[in-house]
Amino acid sequence: MSKVSYYTPEGLKKLKAELDHLRDVERPKASQAIAEARDKGDLSENAEYDAAKEAQGLLEMKISKMEETVANARIIDESQLDTSKVLVLSTVKLKNQANKMEMKYTLVAESEANLKQGKISVNSPIGKGLLGKSVGDVAEVQVPNGVMKLEILDISRN
Structure with a gap:
C-alpha cells in the first residue's frame, strides 16, 4: 500500500532533483563500475565485481523507493x-x-x-x-x- 506524503513546492522540487541525480549520474557510475570490474577477469573470485553489483542493487532500491514517494507526493496549498x-x-x-x-x-x-x-x-x-x-x-x-x-x-x- 502506498503512503501519500505532503510536500511544499520547494520540498518536492528538491526530492525530484535528488531522484534525477540518482538516475542520471549515480546509475551510470554504478554500471561503469560493474563493467570495469567485469573486465578484470574471473567473476567467481572477483570481490570488486560483487561489491559493484551489490552497490547497484542498493542504488536501484533507493531509486525505486524515491520514485514511489514522488508518485504519491501531494503539494500542499x-x-x-x-x-x-x-x-x-x-x-x-x-x-x-x-x-x-x-x-x-x-x-x-x-x-x-x-x-x-x-x-x-x-x-x-x-x-x-x-x-x-x-x-x-x-x-x-x-x-x-x-x-x-x-x-x-x-x-x-x-
Whole structure:
C-alpha cells in the first residue's frame, strides 16, 4: 500500500532533483563500475565485481523507493490551510510548562524535517502531539524521558 506524503513546492522540487541525480549520474557510475570490474577477469573470485553489483542493487532500491514517494507526493496549498488548528506546515510557538522555555517549530513532511531550521516531522512524537490542537491548548507529548506539556501560544503560516 502506498503512503501519500505532503510536500511544499520547494520540498518536492528538491526530492525530484535528488531522484534525477540518482538516475542520471549515480546509475551510470554504478554500471561503469560493474563493467570495469567485469573486465578484470574471473567473476567467481572477483570481490570488486560483487561489491559493484551489490552497490547497484542498493542504488536501484533507493531509486525505486524515491520514485514511489514522488508518485504519491501531494503539494500542499498553504492558502487553503486553517490557522485555528495545528496542521502540516503550521508554524507553532510553544511554551514548555516544566521549564517555561519558549520554542518555535514548523511541522513538515518527514523528508523535509530539519531541526536546525526549526522544522519537525508531523510523524515525530511532538508533531503528532500537536496536530489538531488550537491556541491555548496544552499538548501532552510522550517523549523518552516522560510526558512533556507544551502550551500552544500561536499558530501561523510562513
